[in-house]
Ligand SMILES: [Ca+2]
């Protein structure tokens with residue numbers, strides 16, 4: 001009889017091992033958190049979402065995240081909409097760091113593609129500048145009733161907001177082409193003069209080159225721009241409105 005005890009214990013250990021492996025397999029769900037779209041390029045306010053992709057059958061129960069941005073480049077303009085976890089509480093402290101918290105009362109929580117929040121950012125820096133939207137997941141739990149389990153995301157993807165290059169139209173800023181550099185000086189006068197002599201070789205943007213707004217670019221514009229560089233108060237430029 002004693003001989004039978006040993007295989008029985010071995011069997012029990014084997015079963016425990018099997019269960020443990022099975023548990024590990026069951027827990028091997030994939031969850032990723034991302035800023036969507038990853039790259040925003042805009043000259044005006046734009047919306048970004050924070051998304052959670054998960055195949056956890058218990059779904060998402062709660063989330064706490066921070067998003068860090070450069071306030072010299074973009075400004076947080078407020079929450080556009082809550083997501084699938086319900087109301088998101090957002091604290092901005094210090095400026096440039098948003099702490100966002102939401103918890104759903106549902107068990108299981110939403111699963112699959114889960115929207116956390118929609119935020120609006122507005123450009124305040126110069127064209128061509130970019131700010132990271134640096135996302136950190138502080139805590140994420142699933143929607144297990146009474147016993148939410150911590151989810152460690154497999155990946156967290158930051159976003160980026162770039163101010164569209166050349167979006168800010170500065171009248172007379174024809175050089176460098178395209179887009180200009182936000183300033184007017186002798187380089188712009190020279191470029192406009194060359195354009196009048198050889199348009200194909202020295203392209204300009206009509207809106208910035210027609211500085212007297214008469215519908216064409218000619219020596220009148222070059223002379224006005226030259227005078228403007230010499231005395232900005234006396235010679236205002238008058239580019240046509242869009
Ligand atoms: Ca320029």
Ligand SMILES: [Ca+2]
Pocket residue numbers: 209210211212213214215216217218220221
């Ligand atoms: Ca003109």
